[in-house]
Amino acid sequence: MRRALVSPLLSGLVIPGLGQIVNRQVGKGAMMVAAASLLFMLTLGFAFHEISQAVLALDGYAGPDKLAALRGQLLKQGVTWLIILGGLTAALWIYAVIDAWRGGRERDAELAGQ
Numbered sequence: 001m002r003r004a005l006v007s008p009l010l011s012g013l014v015i016p017g018l019g020q021i022v023n024r025q026v027g028k029g030a031m032m033v034a035a036a037s038l039l040f041m042l043t044l045g046f047a048f049h050e051i052s053q054a055v056l057a058l059d060g061y062a063g064p065d066k067l068a069a070l071r072g073q074l075l076k077q078g079v080t081w082l083i084i085l086g087g088l089t090a091a092l093w094i095y096a097v098i099d100a101w102r103g104g105r106e107r108d109a110e111l112a113g114q
Contacts, residue, residue: 003104003111011100016093019100023107032096039092043085050079 007019017032054073061069 003107004101005104007100007104008097011096012093016096019096020103023100023103025103028099032092036089036092036096039085039089043082043089046082046085050074050077050082053077 003023007022009019010022011017011019011032015033016036017029017034020026020029020032023029051074054070054077057073057077058066058069063069
């Protein structure tokens with residue numbers, strides 16, 4: 001019961017893949033940690049790029065509602081890759097939590113049977 005609770009918490013709250021490592025699925029866990037790190041860095045990189053481009057496009061704007069203008073500029077630019085990368089990151093995170101819970105439950109059953 002212990003691993004079935006701890007491993008999904010580690011995968012959900014710390015980093016995806018850590019729960020798999022706790023469940024002694026080291027290869028799978030390492031791949032998830034690497035994939036989650038890469039997706040997270042790419043998502044942040046695209047977000048910073050898109051925001052900086054929008055800010056540069058509004059450099060001379062002096063209107064009262066600059067935040068709304070910034071939002072409009074971001075929507076004009078299109079943030080398709082940002083949405084795709086964010087969705088993939090979220091999907092990996094959810095999968096890691098569910099897989100860690102299943103793996104923890106199986107590992108607990110193995111340990112109880114010994």
